[in-house]
Amino acid sequence: MRIKFKELHLSLHRTVERIGLPRVVYFFGPIGSGKSSIGRLIDFCLGSNSAWTPALQAEMLSAALGMSINDVPVILHRDKDSSQITVSWQDANEILQVLVPAKVGDREVLPDTGVAVLSDLLFYLAGEEPPYVRRRKGTPNERLERLSFRDLFRFCYLDQDGMDSVFFRLDSDNYAIRAKSVDALRYVLGYRTEQVAELESCLQDVRTQRLGLQASAQALAKALMDAGLDDINAYDTKIELTKAEIDQARKAAKIAREQRSPVPHAAEELRDRARHLAQEQIALEQASAEIDQRIDELKRYSNELQMLSVRFQRTASARMILGGVDFSSCPRCTQKLPVRETGLCVVCGQPEHVTDAVGTLDEAVVDKDLRARQAELKETLARMHAQKRAVQIRVDEVVAERSAADHALGVRLREYDSAFLSQALQHERTVATLEQRLDAMLKYRKLPDVLQEQQTQAEALKIDEADLRIKLDAAKKSAFNDRKNVELLGELFLDCLVRVKFPDVRADYRVEIDPATFYPSIPLGVGEALVVLSFDNAGSGGMKALFKTCFALALHRVCSRAGDAKLPSILIIDTPTKNVSSIENPEVIDAFFRLVYELAAGELVGTQFIIIDNEFNAVPDGINLQISCRHLVNGDPNNPPLIPYLAGDFS
Numbered sequence: 152m153r154i155k156f157k158e159l160h161l162s163l164h165r166t167v168e169r170i171g172l173p174r175v176v177y178f179f180g181p182i183g184s185g186k187s188s189i190g191r192l193i194d195f196c197l198g199s200n201s202a203w204t205p206a207l208q209a210e211m212l213s214a215a216l217g218m219s220i221n222d223v224p225v226i227l228h229r230d231k232d233s234s235q236i237t238v239s240w241q242d243a244n245e246i247l248q249v250l251v252p253a254k255v256g257d258r259e260v261l262p263d264t265g266v267a268v269l270s271d272l273l274f275y276l277a278g279e280e281p282p283y284v285r286r287r288k289g290t291p292n293e294r295l296e297r298l299s300f301r302d303l304f305r306f307c308y309l310d311q312d313g314m315d316s317v318f319f320r321l322d323s324d325n326y327a328i329r330a331k332s333v334d335a336l337r338y339v340l341g342y343r344t345e346q347v348a349e350l351e352s353c354l355q356d357v358r359t360q361r362l363g364l365q366a367s368a369q370a371l372a373k374a375l376m377d378a379g380l381d382d383i384n385a386y387d388t389k390i391e392l393t394k395a396e397i398d399q400a401r402k403a404a405k406i407a408r409e410q411r412s413p414v415p416h417a418a419e420e421l422r423d424r425a426r427h428l429a430q431e432q433i434a435l436e437q438a439s440a441e442i443d444q445r446i447d448e449l450k451r452y453s454n455e456l457q458m459l460s461v462r463f464q465r466t467a468s469a470r471m472i473l474g475g476v477d478f479s480s481c482p483r484c485t486q487k488l489p490v491r492e493t494g495l496c497v498v499c500g501q502p503e504h505v506t507d508a509v510g511t512l513d514e515a516v517v518d519k520d521l522r523a524r525q526a527e528l529k530e531t532l533a534r535m536h537a538q539k540r541a542v543q544i545r546v547d548e549v550v551a552e553r554s555a556a557d558h559a560l561g562v563r564l565r566e567y568d569s570a571f572l573s574q575a576l577q578h579e580r581t582v583a584t585l586e587q588r589l590d591a592m593l594k595y596r597k598l599p600d601v602l603q604e605q606q607t608q609a610e611a612l613k614i615d616e617a618d619l620r621i622k623l624d625a626a627k628k629s630a631f632n633d634r635k636n637v638e639l640l641g642e643l644f645l646d647c648l649v650r651v652k653f654p655d656v657r658a659d660y661r662v663e664i665d666p667a668t669f670y671p672s673i674p675l676g677v678g679e680a681l682v683v684l685s686f687d688n689a690g691s692g693g694m695k696a697l698f699k700t701c702f703a704l705a706l707h708r709v710c711s712r713a714g715d716a717k718l719p720s721i722l723i724i725d726t727p728t729k730n731v732s733s734i735e736n737p738e739v740i741d742a743f744f745r746l747v748y749e750l751a752a753g754e755l756v757g758t759q760f761i762i763i764d765n766e767f768n769a770v771p772d773g774i775n776l777q778i779s780c781r782h783l784v785n786g787d788p789n790n791p792p793l794i795p796y797l798a799g800d801f802s
Contacts, residue, residue, distance in 0.1 A: 152277045152279060152720070156218045159215070160217070162212040168794070170781075175751050175776065179764050185783060185793025196236070197216070206794050214229055220240075225276060234254070238251055253269055254269070256271075307703075309699070337669070340636040341717075364608050393589045396585050400585060428549055641663070653697060656684070671686070673685070704746070722758055725763040728764060752775055
């Protein structure tokens with residue numbers, strides 16, 4: 152992503168400050184002049200949440216950042232307390248504008264583009280697909296997660312607050328944050344082979360197909376149960392009975408046409424058939440109602456049994472507790488009880504019938520009996536539900552048959568025919584009806600086979616998924632061995648440290664970068680050194696800042712040599728020297744800025760540098776580099792601070 156910052160506009164209560172941002176710009180001055188706030192304002196326009204200085208809290212209204220993304224002019228405008236950013240850009244001869252959330256969005260702001268937040272819009276304007284990485288690797292919920300622009304910009308803005316703490320967040324205690332930084336570095340360094348990406352895509356497709364087949368099979372199994380097809384043997388029996396009825400109806404129709412003797416008119420048989428079906432329907436509905444009533448009774452009985460058991464346990468517990476208590480005072484009014492004769496209750500004075508507090512029934516026996524009765528009731532309820540389902544299925548069949556019989560009877564009464572012909576036609580209609588029913592039953596009979604086929608396919612895909620996971624793990628191990636860019640990063644990192652004359656680091660040392668964490672470490676000395684230099688123990692805040700700045704420079708050098716634009720071509724360095732004194736350590740300061748200027752004029756000529764520091768360090772002789780600088784001093788009209796009219800008085 153080729154990004155170039157052009158100008159920063161800061162809207163204040165009294166003025167609007169315009170800060171030019173050429174390719175290499177240097178801001179310097181004493182503390183409190185607002186130089187570090189320039190970097191924070193740029194980051195704020197790109198979606199961060201900044202903690203403003205008291206001066207900006209009192210005077211700032213909004214900030215706007217003019218920039219170009221792949222040569223497309225873009226302006227980002229954001230009010231101080233807003234979580235949304237107004238983005239304007241030029242498309243051909245048209246100026247487009249949209250209000251987009253800085254970080255979290257719940258809908259598209261540009262139709263049919265997938266743009267929901269500022270990060271999406273920046274990738275969209277750059278004409279690039281947002282990078283994706285695999286998250287939660289090795290778990291069933293494996294999925295792709297999108298990297299945001301800010302995940303990459305973390306390696307472009309070396310802010311003052313983070314340079315001697317978590318900085319790149321590779322050493323963060325928060326696993327999710329640390330993993331996100333590792334994923335961003337893996338993406339930037341191209342630490343993913345084509346084979347791994349292809350296998351991950353195939354694995355995702357196979358898993359999606361398997362889950363789809365399993366969901367379809369579950370839905371089909373439920374539908375078959377509701378339709379009465381869960382018992383395939385009973386369904387096959389129905390099919391055979393229907394075939395037998397068709398054969399009988401065909402024989403009866405043939406006989407009716409061959410014989411001329413008087414036979415009962417078909418209308419009478421239709422009436423009898425309809426009457427029989429109506430009676431059967433009423434009986435089935437009554438049976439269904441009785442089953443429902445029986446189910447309700449069983450449920451009520453189960454609940455009553457449970458409540459009786461609870462009451463019994465409570466009563467037994469109370470008797471066991473109170474039966475052995477020797478009362479000396481009334482448990483109600485706490486007055487001392489009078490002396491009672493032997494055999495009388497010391498509380499109420501009545502003859503005492505319960506002298507032993509032990510229950511007459513063992514609670515374990517009651518509990519065991521309760522569980523047995525509940526199991527019986529559960530089994531009975533299951534049988535009743537199955538019986539209810541079978542009755543309901545038969546009711547549906549009887550209703551359909553009765554409707555067909557009533558319709559045929561109406562037609563028959565309207566078109567009266569001779570007795571023998573009516574009888575023959577009725578049998579033929581019965582044959583047609585039964586044949587249609589048989590065709591439908593045969594079609595439905597295929598559904599259990601379809602269910603079995605889907606389940607078989609799902610199991611086969613499960614095996615394929617396991618094989619793909621094995622191949623993917625092997626491919627990842629192979630990709631782990633391809634350390635080309637990682638080794639280059641270590642070499643360039645060591646080169647930067649040596650060139651800035653970092654203490655205790657020599658050119659014959661080596662940088663070890665764990666490809667699982669991308670956390671660099673440098674064994675100090677030769678052989679198996681016990682002393683290791685890393686982000687954690689680089690020294691004081693100033694040395695840590697130099698150490699991590701060199702890591703960022705090395706990362707940008709790797710991207711430049713690779714010739715891709717995965718990392719934004721911006722590097723903002725805020726106070727890299729910190730407490731490294733130009734008086735006590737002039738050789739370190741000079742060496743560091745010589746390195747920065749050499750890279751800006753050479754390897755990183757396509758990268759924009761914004762340098763912020765306390766003191767100005769000019770370009771050494773022999774380096775052909777044009778830079779712009781601005782001196783910010785409180786109270787100096789010739790070198791005004793960020794807020795020129797404010798000098799510490801916020802009233």
